[in-house]
Amino acid sequence: MTSTCTSMLKCNPSGALQATRSRCSAAPTSAKQHTRSSKFLSSRSSALCPFQAKPQVVSICTPSGGRHRRKQVQVAASSSEAVSSAPEDHEKVIKQYKRLQNGSDVRGVALEGVEGEPVTLSPETAYFVACGFAEWLKKKVNSKSPRVSIGRDPRLSGEATRDAIIAGLVSRGCVAEDIGLATTPACFMSCVSKGFEYDGSIMITASHLPWNRNGMKYFTASGGLKKPDIADIVATAADLSQTGPPVELSAEAPKTDYMPEYAAHLRDIIIKGINHPDHPEKPLTGLHVVVDAGNGSGGFFPSMVLEPLGADTSGSQFLDPDGNFPNHIPNPENQQAMDMATEAVLQNNADLGIVFDTDVDRSAVVDSSGTAINSNRLICLLSAIVLNDHPGTTIVTDSVTSDGVADFIAARGGKHLRFKRGYQNIITKGVELNADGEETHLMIETSGHGAIKANYFLDDGAYLAVKILISLMKARLEGGGSLSSLMDGYEDAADNAEYRLTLTVDEFQSEGARVLQGFKELVDSKVHTDWTMAESNYEGWRVSVDEGDGNRGWVLMRQSLHDPLIVVNIESSQPDGCADIKQKLLSWLEYSTNYNVDYSKLM
Secondary structure, three states: OOEEEEEEEEEOOOOOOOEEEEEEEEOOOOOOEEEEEEEOOOOOOOOOOOEEEEEEEEEEEEEEEEEEEEEEEEEOOOOOOOOOOOOOHHHHHHHHOOOEEEEEEEEOOOOOOOOOOOOOOOOOHHHHHHHHHHHHHHHHHOOOOOOOEEOOOOOOOOOHHHHHHHHHHHHOEEEEEEEEEEOOOHHHHOOOOOOOOOEHHHHHHHOOOOOOOOOOOEEEEOOEHHHHHHHHHHHHHHOOOOOOOOOOOOEEEOOOHHHHHHHHHHHHHHHHHHOHHHHHHOOOOOOOEEEOOOOOOOOHHHHHHHHHHHHHHOEEEOOOOOOOOOOOOOOOOOHHHHHHHHHHHHHHOOOOOEEEEEOOEEEEEEEEEOOOOOOHHHHHHHHHHHHHHHHOOHHHHHHHHOOHHHHHHHOOEEEEEOOOHHHHHHHHHHHHHHHOOOEEEEEEEEEEEEHHHOOOOOOOHHHHHHHHHHHHHHHHHHOOOOOHHHOOOOOOOOOEEEEEEEEEOOOOHHHHHHHHHHHHHHHHHOOOOEEEEOOOOOOEEEEEEEEEEEEEEEEEEEEOOOOOOEEEEEEEEEEEEEEHHHHHHHHHHOOOOOEEEOOOHHH
């Protein structure tokens, strides 16, 4: 027997839907467990009833005097920041929904409790965004009742957001299925896995952002949705939050356990990739791997992928899902996360450490010597692995990769394309290049987002870890060296820095463009004779800096797509060499007093 919890959604006298929890009743166990039942009653008015759930109280962990203390906060059902239902405020509502778009996904503040961060992604708002996705998906797959899987990471607002999303999907005719705690790549794979093949999928996550944030990533069998798709969805959501037909239906959301299927998929790749002569079914026998999941969704990896294949995973840490993220930020770019993983590898004499971000679309590794392999190093490691399989392939990276990465790829016969920031940008570029006949097998950001052509062009941190595991075991079987030996020839820059300068006007996009044009004119003027504009610039302006004796550094000035920021990245071959480049930028900005930019961080 299994229990079924029922939620009743009903319109209150003001016309809003109100959720109340009712009893838990026994139900027979089946292959798909029905976990929720939602009831929608029509409003007396012609407007679509906004979703108004009772606030959910959750417990959070906050640092205090070096220790973590718990306090309770509420998941707001709605807020003035999240949604406004008055028709005269329609333009304001449209702007509020547009602000939820974060490139190719949706993100917002889902929990109260942080000063200055009002709730923008309440259950009510999530409900209407789900309605917008439903309408988009019905057109995309030409179906009146498409099937949608919904996964989530362990964020504190995850369950309330999930319930609202299911309600929204069902209200627009979709068949929703809850796949529970999941990863972002698994949600995509649920659209292509035989026997599942959902028409669409939603992953509820805000990646590595703090506990009070949440968001949604969207997939079909064609891959992740693009920026224009998200713009369409949030625009529809804004419209539906204001007007729409009355709804009256009852539906259940079955719970489907998809993660074992996804884990089996990864195990199969490892078995075939290693082709172990002595342990074909347990090809990781003798390998000691420590996994740091950061209390996110990656805790499945040791028990469901590595151990069944013979690996020793003792010493793995932070595997239990906890939306407070009490140990460190689950982010492969975070220094504390990498330091703690390095310590675990060394203390346990492990052969490899793996670090996942919250939703496991990114990863990094630590080799047996304690060398952290993330950012530019991870790009080089995966480039070496991919170039072994596909000599001469093009590798697309983001705009802030080191000059050493380009040299490393070229030395191994590959072709490097330094493109734009944003994982969807580099993936889309890789897809375009392949369509044009240019073999491009790896697209990867310094953030750890990496996609491989053979894996549906999907940025999957677990898949990248699998490729590294295969390479390590094959090198062992062939009597080869460590992972670090695959990166021979790459050297980290002696100094690097990033500065984020705030644009101080409302029309920040045009002002940012003006600052960038001024920077280009500075370089073209040859005031600094050691500065030369890079041959290819797809994002902002990257300048090569001659540092003498054949050494070089660089500076990149670019504009944030969504925030009022000018971002400056600097790299130098000399210790403390960034200071000289920074000083030249500061002098220019001080002299050019007509730019509305706060450059105090350069001082």
